[in-house]
Amino acid sequence: MSGHFLPPAAHRVGRVLAWSVGSLLLLALVAIGWVGIRGSMAFEHMNALKADAPSLLSKVAADPAAAGDSLRGLIEHSAAARELTSDPIWLLAEGTPWVGPQLNAFRVVTASTDRLLRGAVSPLIEATRQVPLETLKSPGGRLDMSVLAPLSGAAESSAAIAQSAAGAVSDIDRAPLVGRVDVAVEEADALFTRSAGALDAFSRATKLLPSMLEPGAPRTYLILVQNNAEWRSLGGISGTVIQLEWNGQSISLGQTISAAALTRLLPDAGSVLPADIESVYQSRPGRYFQNLTQIPDFTFDGPLARDMYQAATGVEADGVLSVDPVLLSYLLTATGPVTLPTGGQLDAGNAPALLMSDVYAKFSRPVDQDAYFASAASLVFGKLLSAQGSMAAMLSGLTRGVEEHRLRVWSANADEQRVIVGTPIAGDLPENDPETARVGVFLNDGTGSKMSYYLKPTVDIAWSGCPVRSEDARPDLTITLSIASDAPADAATSLPAYVTGNGRYGVPPGSASVVGNIYLPEGLELVAATMPDDASYETATIGTHQVVTFGALLAPQTQKTVTLLVRSTLTASRAEAWVTPTADPALDPVVEVDCVPSSPALVG
Template identity: 30%
Template sequence: MPRPEQGFAPRLVRRAGRWCRRRPGLAAVCGAAGLIVAGAVWIVVTGVLARHELLAAQRSLESLRHQAAPGSPAARTPEDAVREASARAAGAHRLTTGPAWYAAAHMPVIGGPVRTVRGAAEAADRLTRDVLSPLAGTAGELVAGSGTDAGHLDLSALRRAAPALHEAARSASDVRADVAGLPRSTWLPAADRARALLAGQLDRIVPATVEAAAAARVMPSMLGEKSPRRYLVVFENTAEARGTGGLPGAFAILTADRGHLGFERFGNDSELAKVRASVDLGAEYTAMYGRHVPTGVWVNSNVSPHFPHAARIWSAMWREHSGERLDGAFSLDPGALAGLLAAVGPARLPDGTAVTAANVVDLTERTSYSAFPDTAERKAFFLDVARATSEVLLGGADDPARRSALFAALRGQLREGRVKVWSAHASEQRELAAHPFAGVLPDGPAPFAGLVVNNAAGTKLDYYLDRRMDWRAGRCTAAGREVTVTASLTNRAPDSGLPDYVTQRVDRPPYGTRPGDNRLLVSYYATEGARLARATVDGRPAMLNQMTERGHPVYTVDMELPRGATRTFVLKLVERPSDRAPQLLQQQLVQPLRITARAPRPCDG
């Protein structure tokens, strides 16, 4: 390997020096050229070193993400990883400052990658110094404080941390905006890759800091810092689809008192089957769903995908049933339980059956219907599962590693929308509404796409439902942007072996059906102001019900879905021009919705 003094750049400098010495009349030119060459060499050398420091900082940041994963070994503390990343990022920033870097960044042609590397180094330094270091320190204080009270969270410390977390979230958003403004397609691929990697990390970090700041503002009061709180927790059965996810089945009353959580009682849907509640959710809701059915029947209380509607209905029903006012409501499904059990280990039923991350969905949404043909026995089994999993999730609060793994898993389920939260206190609900776990159907003109199914047959066949949706923007016309939405639904129910309760058709259709045939109300939620040009099902014109919910045009088709069949729903729409990809509604069922959606090209002019 050649020594540094034998490299190409030193050889070039020596040759240029000899050439200039032979031409004394060009001393000024040679002097300027020498400065340029020296500056270029300096930028190359320090750029290579800065890239090494940036990559090391990014590896430390990635290690933080892996440490947060449930079950990952804790080789070092988050504080150590942040400290190392901060030192590396500061080193990269120092290497990319100074007159040579400033001048090169403002030169035409060559300045693009220089600006990108310089800006990325500065952004990484600000990220680790102003965002991650305060966050790590705050987290350390909270964990240390929680050990003094039987493992429960120190709510006073969390409230004191709120201003620092708010400032960290603001700084993180500023850094992401600055990185987004850096040149991203330069003639130096290595610089582009460094910017893209940093941008990807910021896309994960910024929402996390925003969530942490919001949690610090609302968690103390929601967890009973000043006075005890009581919440309804509803377990949704996604084998029978509803707008927010699945049929509301078993429930529990959760209490929170100065950070101590406990379950007061458990019940099933039979207890609330005859309860009626009067809730005014507005003229738009009444026009779409009817005045009485959703607000008056427990099993249809969450047909709207807007979770606050369901939560308000549930709260009103509980007050009608018990006379007690609730402070809010939560919902979760077996998929959420699977994610949480993966972090803390299995639960045990009274008969010794293990309920694990691997089997909880299958136990509650498939095999239980064969194992317990009697409805009362099956509902008792569901309550046993709810009690057992709740005990294991709330147990072991004095184990910091277990508690940390559970919190990380809970954050994941909240982001996926499998755990939803609503507060009956207006100030808290305003904070929650900005996050995915609030289950809010957003209003406003931004591009939007949502596929929602409600089971209309009374079957439990949505366990076998596959869904796909493709959103594709087309050309721009004088009327607006053309958009094509293609939704395919497949019923993969087996030919035989399903219990009658799973395949029963309580809708009693006026046409012949086979066991395993299903019926769905399939709704597409479009961008505000969208207009329908054409709709087909399996290539034939379709009759749709057209309504509006929270400003979104909603197009609904009543679809019979035979066992083993795939049916395709296509909408041709005209929307207001935009070059942004749509915000997507994610209705969580047993099988995930597979979505393809790309940002459109800007319209000319």
């Protein structure tokens, strides 16, 4: 009624305002519908891509050059998803509260997926079409690593693009993300990081292997075969050393010698170790070849092994590689089984149990056990060097070994070592970076036995203090290590005396003594520790790492738990624990967790 008293101009303004508001609401509804429809379509493409990706990975592992057709199908999905989430209306909607960050995260993931597939994976697969990996097998029945050199350019470019794509996903602000979007971004972040790491490793391999096996340049390398049945920080004792000879044209296996025999040849004084290392490990790593991998830093262990080997044999090596029986089982997947001199076959399925458990039931004398272990390892490498089996499967097995910290490499050549440094095969101590706090959980046998085969370590790391995070309030990190003994209840009598240690060092037969060292890099500081049975612990410093040392005694079918509370002064929101690789391939030696701050208004 009151409208009759308004002047005509006001009526016109009112009509314009109503029309404008109505138009804006209509446009908003259209935009919401547009984004919703396109988002739903993009989601379907990403789901299809996620479902088909495992088959591509299998084909890449079996034959990279033949994976092109499957890759083209994935790229069609990724390109469609990227196009559907990159139009102006979508970008405008990213500026809206609450919904906008979800849309932005989805767009970044779709764009990065398309970039990874089209910019990194596709060119590398095309390059392997031109230089198939099977050409690593020369006509003379040997490995020819020079074949990798032409792939170096494409591999380096692919690795750089993959790293950029991974960085874009990692940089997504996850604080405002909710529900399934947050989980999906977390999964994508882990996948992109892993993919970038794998491509970087392949890129470095295309540079490193042709250099380490350069035509006309003879080299001698040592292969340390660790035995995870008796824990050392990097996996197990250095049970056997195989001498690998490159005469400038072909590879052959030289002498194979047990670590026990090498130790007997060493001068009594052994190698002098730095004072900080001796404060934790005493002089044992420098006096006993079996113990050098107690030090969880292969950039130190590699030169130490070379020096100790030279002192014992007079042979100066050009580099050192470290492997374990689990990695050998991965390589047997590529080469096929080998026939053992004692009868029977060693294959991918039985290698860990045969080399780390059954051998002690077969042979009672340590010298016979050493010979069996050394013979089996030599046969696997012999078959590998004769280029038998699938080269793609071999590279796949090596890649898995690298990811699980079962393959370490050190080169005496400074240029080659620069290529290795900073990669997982370098085997250096865990260090923090701006995004990730890293700790080391390293385990050593204190029984003088092979009881580590029956021990299962489980590590859990968790941030506290999320979602609160500021310069004055950093979250704490809780590290929980649980070790369970799966040894039979009657282990004292049912297992061979050599396996139980027979009480030689004061440990009851059937029980296992474990000495743990938890490494905390600079920026992480121990606040409190809870030990099993109220046992004591000690702290020391090695380089820039605080080292927490403790002991635990496990009877058969028991479990012990150690908990550390660590204060962080870092900006990192991700944490990793590097754990000693065990005889069980199902136990992942790398444990990861995220601390993602989120808005309290969105909780619940």
